[in-house]
Amino acid sequence: MYQVPFNKPYFTGKETTYIQDAVASGKISGNGKYTKKCQNFFEKKYGIKKALMTTSCTDALEMAAILINIKPGDEVIMPSYTFVSTANAFIMRGAKIIFIDSKVEHPGIDESKIEAVITPKAKAIVPVHYAGVACNMDAILKIANKYNLFIIEDCAQAVESYYTGIDGKKKSLGTIGHIATFSFHETKNIISGEGGLLAINDERFIERAEIIWEKGTNRSAFFRGEVNKYSWIDIGSSFLPSEIIAAFLWAQLENISDIQERRKEIWNNYNDKLKSWTYRNQVGFPFIPSYASNNAHMFYLIFQNTDKRNNFIQSMKSLGILCVFHYISLHSSEFFKFKHDGRELKNSDLYSKNLVRLPFFYELNENKIISTIINEITL
Numbered sequence: 001m002y003q004v005p006f007n008k009p010y011f012t013g014k015e016t017t018y019i020q021d022a023v024a025s026g027k028i029s030g031n032g033k034y035t036k037k038c039q040n041f042f043e044k045k046y047g048i049k050k051a052l053m054t055t056s057c058t059d060a061l062e063m064a065a066i067l068i069n070i071k072p073g074d075e076v077i078m079p080s081y082t083f084v085s086t087a088n089a090f091i092m093r094g095a096k097i098i099f100i101d102s103k104v105e106h107p108g109i110d111e112s113k114i115e116a117v118i119t120p121k122a123k124a125i126v127p128v129h130y131a132g133v134a135c136n137m138d139a140i141l142k143i144a145n146k147y148n149l150f151i152i153e154d155c156a157q158a159v160e161s162y163y164t165g166i167d168g169k170k171k172s173l174g175t176i177g178h179i180a181t182f183s184f185h186e187t188k189n190i191i192s193g194e195g196g197l198l199a200i201n202d203e204r205f206i207e208r209a210e211i212i213w214e215k216g217t218n219r220s221a222f223f224r225g226e227v228n229k230y231s232w233i234d235i236g237s238s239f240l241p242s243e244i245i246a247a248f249l250w251a252q253l254e255n256i257s258d259i260q261e262r263r264k265e266i267w268n269n270y271n272d273k274l275k276s277w278t279y280r281n282q283v284g285f286p287f288i289p290s291y292a293s294n295n296a297h298m299f300y301l302i303f304q305n306t307d308k309r310n311n312f313i314q315s316m317k318s319l320g321i322l323c324v325f326h327y328i329s330l331h332s333s334e335f336f337k338f339k340h341d342g343r344e345l346k347n348s349d350l351y352s353k354n355l356v357r358l359p360f361f362y363e364l365n366e367n368k369i370i371s372t373i374i375n376e377i378t379l
């Protein structure tokens with residue numbers, strides 16, 4: 001029997017070369033040559049005003065929460081169907097999280113449900129571009145402008161993905177909100193094991209972001225010769241990754257076109273070849289709104305009920321193929337269920353119960369998985 005994992009990190013082959021180079025340079029702490037190369041890549045390619053590498057997207061979210069000065073009692077609005085870090089970063093600063101339902105047609109935040117929950121304590125909206133598929137940013141921007149809220153885009157899954165606005169302009173995800181956060185965890189498209197990036201689009205945040213990033217000191221300004229000594233001037237933490245991580249990431253970024261091309265091929269194969277099987281079995285398919293692009297981060301199926309979903313996962317497992325589900329809606333999690341205000345978030349719960357992700361990685365033999373599903377799985 002063959003075994004197919006859910007994820008397998010892809011290495012371009014250059015990672016160890018660049019790590020050796022970083023080691024040989026004698027500087028392996030953060031903010032060196034490779035960190036700058038990676039940050040520069042994001043600024044030039046996507047038009048981010050200032051990019052700062054972090055050790056994870058979780059860290060970048062924590063930096064964002066500090067930057068917008070979240071205080072106890074401030075309200076932060078986000079989808080319930082997301083990873084815990086999206087919420088934790090703001091909870092850690094005392095925020096109250098207001099969870100919003102997903103859309104019927106895809107798991108992203110239902111923008112039409114946001115305005116009704118806004119109170120004078122609202123401080124920020126955190127759209128999560130689930131599966132790299134853009135949220136309806138024009139609608140979200142309109143609400144944010146009306147109520148003077150910050151937008152923090154959770155782009156953990158959204159590298160190399162775009163949003164086309166009602167003005168017809170195509171923008172990179174991560175350049176629309178005030179701040180955005182990316183992940184290079186080994187399950188994402190571009191990886192460094194653990195890793196992340198803070199993207200700043202509102203210039204007001206740049207100077208302070210560097211300080212928070214450098215443990216609350218003005219060390220970056222000192223190294224640029226802008227101040228003659230460096231000292232403790234704000235709160236901060238250890239958010240910088242080492243040059244070893246940045247060197248690894250650089251090998252991935254150099255090959256981003258190749259990686260994305262292969263991922264899109266897998267996605268299109270799944271999409272084209274499973275269509276009639278899903279139709280026969282009344283299984284739902286990913287939906288990409290016309291304003292969103294597809295960065296081939298994941299491929300998911302939506303079953304009619306949890307039994308069918310779980311049977312599918314079990315049958316696939318017995319055939320050696322690992323498929324996984326996620327997320328338990330955050331509003332109904334152990335940690336949050338007694339804090340939630342009781343609003344029913346039906347679509348979020350449906351995705352929790354009925355969604356499954358198919359294996360997705362560069363070296364995958366997706367045709368084998370497709371034929372297994374078509375020939376072996378009956379619901």
Ligand SMILES: *Cc1c(COP(=O)(O)O)cnc(C)c1O
Pocket residue numbers: 055056057058059082083085086128154156157182183184185194195196
């Ligand atoms: C992966 C992920 C994160 C966390 O990323 P890390 O780099 O592992 O901290 C946050 N939000 C979403 C939506 C994610 O998918």
